Structures are given as structure tokens and as C-alpha cells.
Amino acid sequence: MNPHRRSPWVVAASILVYFFLYAPIVILILYSFNASKTNIKFEGFITEYSDRVQMQGSAVVASPCGPFHWYCDLTKNSNVMGATKNTLTIAVVATIVATIIGTMAALALQRYDFKIKPFSQLALYIPIVIPEIVMGIGILSLFSQAFGWINDAFHLTGNARLALGIGTVTVSHIAFMIPFVTLVVQARLQGFDKSFEEAAMDLGANEWITFWRVTFPTILPGILSGALLAFTLSLDDFVITFFTNGPGSTTLPIYVYGLLRRIISPQVNALSTVWILIVFTAVMILQWIQSRESKTVKA
Amino acid sequence: MSSEFAVELRDVVKKFITPEGNELSAVDHVTMQIKNGEFFSMLGSSGCGKTTSLRMIAGFEWPTEGEVFIEGQPMGHIPPFQRKVNTVFQSYALFQHMTVAQNIGFGLEMEGVEKSEIKKRVGRALEMVQLTGMERRQPKQLSGGQQQRVAVARALVKTPSVLLLDEPLGALDLKLRKEMQLELKALQQQLGITFIYVTHDQEEALTMSDRIAVMSKGKVQQLATPVEIYERPTNKFVADFIGESNFLEGVIKEISKDEATVYVPVLNAELKGMPMSPDFVNGEEVAVSMRPEKIRIVEREADGDTLFKAKVLNSVYIGSDTHVYVDMQGARLKVMEQNRISRLDPSSFYSKEQMITLLFMPENTLILKKG
């Protein structure tokens, strides 16, 4: 019996599911070249656009970027650039912090017994089984209460007043990322043979050297995939960001959501396409690094 | 600081808490002294405490009670990286992200040895285990036997005063294992380093060791040379665990010096001149132990003195020997006979229900404590 033999029904169903997954993406990309400014109908590929000329109606001008008009337009949009910067700043900072302390927690939970262990485990389990909005509004309540209290208590005024912003979003992202980092690293640690560490210590390495020379290189792929997961979760997050952002900390998802409720320009499609390409490239590079690493280890 | 003993365990206890919350003594008041330069084995089935004892010497575990001494120094809570012993692991524990040379050089690097010196000593260590030229290989690229040699080289390159080996040949196939046994023994004699060897394989322990500690349920059952362990087991457990033994119940009738006369009810006979240790008393109920290969089948009439009648229950041909299972008035015994003559005729083998005569030589039997 060939284990790779598959029923035609399974193959057909799988093709349909892939079609379901990709059709919206294809349409999304196609519409980023739309000639229609309102982007409701597809009116062919854009070659020219109407440029508003100094309060005197508009003139039709050939697009200097060809069909990539909306992409060019995007780079001139300071809102998009600002939101991109915010999104990346938050994702990078939150990923670094969450990966470090999440990995520490994974080591603790996997290797040690300590008094607060059941509590730590529970706190890491809850975010997985409750909807994000519950956490989001809870954090919002906390910040508004705590900030109000601190601002009043210390008579803070103007810029010194604590308010929602990039800091609150980052701190909240870290909170929802940690459980995922911990889970991924813990899974990696489960398969880790402790005798490697004992061998290092036996050969004269103390705990610190043992960790960095033996444990860390071995669980690094797990830490990297945990970090990658955390990073994509942060880029993707809408709900927590929605409740914890403030003026000046708009991220791309929040910005796009704002646009969708009003007019929809093919700019949004161009933005999405660029987004997909960037994330795709980033993940490909990471995958490549990881596979190269595992090859040198396994070879 | 040197001492008469390379390693000494003094009344060591190690307790663990099982996942169910019960306390378990993995090592239960163990005392043993391992001499400088000897090949010492700890032998027992899994869970007997041999590996835990070894891990306490290495420093991976700390005794709950008692003390471990290395070269006369109490070890207390000294961590593994400050002990002058090195370990060869059952799984080898070769670092997968390092080359063979990096693995072997790791311990020297930790000591702060210069790079050029490390290179030299790694080369010498590889030569010692016959793996010259394998420096740049990855552990995964090596065969099981080669990985085992790298693990030995990695531990020995540190020139430890004691080398600990935790079932190092367990993962190898039989033939390679036998080769490696002799190689390790030769290496130990050549280097003159104390080897402490943990194994569950009695043949391995008998082959290699100067002395063996037979362990069971966290206790040392007997600590002696291979010959003494086999020929003069001190209790029923050792007699049964090392090799095979037949046990018959008996009562001591008479004691003279280090010999005794024992009445054995199933034979309805008194066996005279049996070797005995001094801690037995007249009238004591004992177990009489006889090795299957030391009972002989003879073509003579039973005399009730050293010759007894038995009925063959089954006879199994295993090539070098024939195992004959017999019934003697309700007592079942196993007898081993070497096949010294080449033969094919089925009638020349023992058949079921056949009556035969067994010869018990008193000097080939042993008196052991009952139970």
C-alpha cells in the first residue's frame, strides 16, 4: 500500500480549499492596478489619472509610474509611512522583549518547580482561551484608570500627562505574545536531552557557559520560530491595538480599518500587496536561514 | 592530595519524590571504596541505583544523606564542573552543533588551554581512539561505534583522575560491543586511570572489571572480584542474578570449621563437606545453591550420598550446551551439559521421562541465607 496514495476526492477538495484561500488575494492584488479611483469596479489597468490642478478642475495626466500609479502614490502618503513606521517599531520592540522573557519563562516551566508555577501557567493559558477583545478592553480600563490616577496624583500637565500611545500598544502586544513564545519554546525544550548540559558541566563549563554554548544553540530554532510567530502576530494584530492606541500611534491595520469605513482607494490594495511581498520575503529569508542551519547541524 | 581511594561513597542515601508524591530511595545507605587505578563496575538491573550512584560521583545529583569523597576530599555540593572526574554518557551526549574536534576540545577550552595546545591534544586523543583525521566531521556523520570513541576521547582528553562510564556500550550491536569491551579495558590498563563502569550486562562486568558491586533496590548486595562474585555469591540474589542457580531448601545438621553437613528434605539425604561462611548456626534453615553447569549427569546408580535419581522433563539444545530440566522428587532443577562431542542422532539426546543420575559434588555447592 502506497502511503502517499490519495483519493481523488481528497485532492479535489484540497484544490478547492486552496482556491478559496487564494482567490481573495489575487483579486486584492489585481485591484491594486485599477484605473478606477473609487475601486468599486475594475475598470482596467491604470495608465493615466486625473490630477487636480490648482482649484481649476482636474486634468488627465499620464501616470509616471505606469500601472504602478497607486504604489507611487503610496510613498507620498505620509499617513501610510507613519503607520508603517509605528507598526514596525511596535513589532520589533515587542518581539524582542516577548522573546527574551517568554523564553525565560519556558525554561522555568519546563525545568523547574517553584511556588508560583501554577499561577504562571494559568496566566499563560488564559489568553489562549479567552477572546482578544476581553483582554483588550481590560487593558484599556487599566490604562485609563491608572493613567487618570497618576496624572491627578502628580498633577501632570501637557506632554507630561500619561496617555495611550506607542508605549501602551507595545506593552500590550508583549502581553499577548508571551504565551505563544513560551508555548513554542517549551515544545522545543521537551525534546531536549538534558545529558547535553550535563556533559558540558562535566567537561568544566559552569551553568552560564553551559547555557550559552550548549542549551541556547540547541533551542535557538525554537526561539526563532517563537519570535517569528510573535512578530507576525504583532503585525497582524487589530483588536488589542484598537483599544490601546492613541494619537500618533496608528498602526497599519488601524489605518486601513479607518479607510475602509470611508472611501476605498486602490492605494489600500497597493499597500496590501506591498505588505504581502515584504512579509513573504522576510519569512522566506528566515526559512532559508533556518533550513541552512538545520542542514549544517544534521549533515 | 592523594588518598588510598580514588572514590569513596560513605553511607550515601539518595531520595527522590515520585510524580505521585511518594518518597523513593534510589540509593539506600551505600558504602563503597574504589581503589586508585582499578576498573570498577556497578552491576544491576534498571532502577537498582547504579546510575544514581554514578551521577552523585559526577556531581549531577547530590546525596540526601552521607558523603561522596573523590581522592579523599568530601564533595558536598561541589558542582560537576569543579570535580576532577569526567563522564562518558549512555547517549554519548555529543554536541550536535560542534565538530568532532570542537567536542573533544570543549573541556580543554573551558580550562583555558591555548588554541594550538588544544589542537595538539585533540589530535593525540583522536589517535588514542583510532579516529585520526576525523576532526572536522559532525557527530551525526559518524557511526555508533565512532561516536562512542569520540565520547571517550572527549572525557579522557581532560586527563581525569576517574573516568565514569554510564552504560557506554548499550547502544552498540553485540559484536561491536565485545570489541569495544576489550578496547576499553586495554585503554584503562594503558592509562592507569580509575574507571567506574555502570552496566546491566553481567558478562560485560565479568569480562572487564577488577571488582564489581552488584546492586539491587538501592543497596550493594556484594562487592568483590568477578571470580568471588560468581563462585562465592554471598546471598541468594547475587547467586541468582549472576549466572544461574538451582536452590534447594536444607537444614544445617553439623558444623566443623568452614564446612557443614546439610540435610536436604527433597533428596532425603545429608550433603557433607559443603563450604560455608562462619555466620551460620547449627539447625539453621538455609538455601543450598548449585550452578547448573556444576551438576553432572553420570551413568551410575544413585547412592543417596552424592548420586541422585532424577526424571528428565525437557531437554533444550542450544548449540554449545544442552539444557536439561529435571524433576527430583518435586524439586525442579536445571542442569547444563557441554556438547563436547559432535552428534546428530536424536536418540543420543535426553528424552522426556527418561530417568538419569545426577552427581552433586559438595565443593560445588554453596550454603546461603534463606530468603
Next chain:
Amino acid sequence: MLKRLRESKSMQGTFLALPTTLWMFVLLIIPLILTLIVSFGKRSPDGNVIYTFSFDNYARLIGISHTCADGSATCFDPLYINILWRSLTLAFNTTVVVILMAYPLSYFIARAKPAQRNIYLFMVLIPLWTNFVIRVYAWMMLLRKEGAINIIIGWVASLLHLPFTPLEMLYTPGAVLVGMVYEFLPFMILPIYTSLEKIDGSLYEAAADLGANAVRTFLRVTLPLSMPGVVAGTILVFVPVMGTFVVSDLLGGKQVILVGNLIQRQFLDARDPAFGSAASLILMVMTLIVTYFYTRKFGFGEEIVAA
């Protein structure tokens, strides 16, 4: 001090787990407690919270209304109960549809040649890397009256010379269901794949050897062994669907109000955080009850990590 830390495993563990535990305590446990406290409060005229201890918000949620059409003091208003029920049924329906779609694909990937598996899995993940909001937007473009689906159907209809009026698909419950399925499908595929992939191929051979046909092998061997994956996937799908408000907001318009929308509005437009907090706690309790009984019945393993 250092010596004590080296010798005390419990201290090392506490030290390692402390940052995470503190973080989760401040940003998860305290917020949940605060939500509970706020949920007993009242709305102040300026949209803040007056801290009292009243169950009014919970009473409102289960249908006890004080603003009655007939002028009486209290009456039954099923508005919020309907919203809760709608969320629950939508989450249930989404989960069922997602399982039905994810299973064949997961099976397909798990039985593919090892070298191809990663590529197929990768193909499942790529749509996930577009943004959550953008994925919903893509469906707006597809489902709209002038959208791609209507264009294609219209084109087919014109080929067959059939009359065609564009279908109204956007802003319907169906659109919300499709959007939810699309958003969370990969979260079901990954865990099911993980548990299917773990099944030893010799089990299929053993089943065949013992006389089971393909259908019975599937029902008696494959399905039971993949249950941990299905359970993990269900949690990863059911829980977020219960709380999501973006999908229903953009694809359902004002037609499909879910608990998520209700809560969101209390914190933004309606400015009644107390009522929003109560709704949020009800939502949390509902999901906890469902996941508790579900996992107690089937249990779930490490598959939850897969996604």
C-alpha cells in the same frame, strides 16, 4: 547569594518566570479584575464609570429592560440575548464549516511526500501574512454588488443568455460567515495536520491487514487519532470568532451585530464601559464554559502550538 541561587532550583525557577508572571499579572489578571469591578458600576453622564455594586448591567444583558415601549417599569427585551445567541451560533457554524474544509486539506498535506509537505503548509500560511483587516477587505471586493463574484456570475449568465441581476451578498449573515471561515481556516489546518502527520503509517497497514476498508480505517483509526488536532483547532477558531468585531462590522454592516460589536460600541460610541465590561465578562464565561467542557471531553495536546 550566588551560591544560594545556584543551589536552589526553586529560586532559579522563580527568577526565570518572574518577568513573564509579573507582565501577565499586570496586563491580564489586573485588567480582568478591573473589568469585573467596572461591570458592577454605572455609566456617568459624561461617559465614565461610577463605581457601585449593582447587577443592573447583567440584568440588562439577560433581557430585563427599564425602557419599555408600553411604559411599564420593567419588561423583557431579548435584544442582548439575541446578540449572544447569534454570536454563539455563528461561532459554532464557523467552526463546523472550518473543520469540514480543513480536514481534507490537512489529510492531503499529511499524506504528501515529506519534501512537498512544507511547501503545501507554506501555501496555507501565506494568506495569513496579509493583514487581518486586509483579508476582510478582500472579501468586501469579492462580495460587493459590483464585485468580482457578481461579475463572473454575470459573465457566465450572459454567455448562457440568462437574465441576471447582481446578488446582494455583502452585508448579510452569509458574508460574515464566509469572512470568519476565511480568517480562521489556517488555524484549523495546522493542528489537524500536526496530529495526522504523527500517525504512524504502519497503523494504516495494520488496519488494512485486519480487513478494514478505506472508510472504516478512516473512521476507526485516522479520525480518533486526529481528534487532539481537531480539538486544538476548535479552540483556536471558536474562541476568536466569539469575540471578533471587525468581520461583522465590515461584512455584516448593521445587519449582523455580535457580542464583539456590542462591547466595542460601549467603549467608543455609546460610552458605557460598565455595560461593555459586563458583556465582556459574559462573553469570557461563555467561551470558558464551552472550551472547558470541550477539552474535558476530548483533551488536547501539543497541537495547540502548531498554529
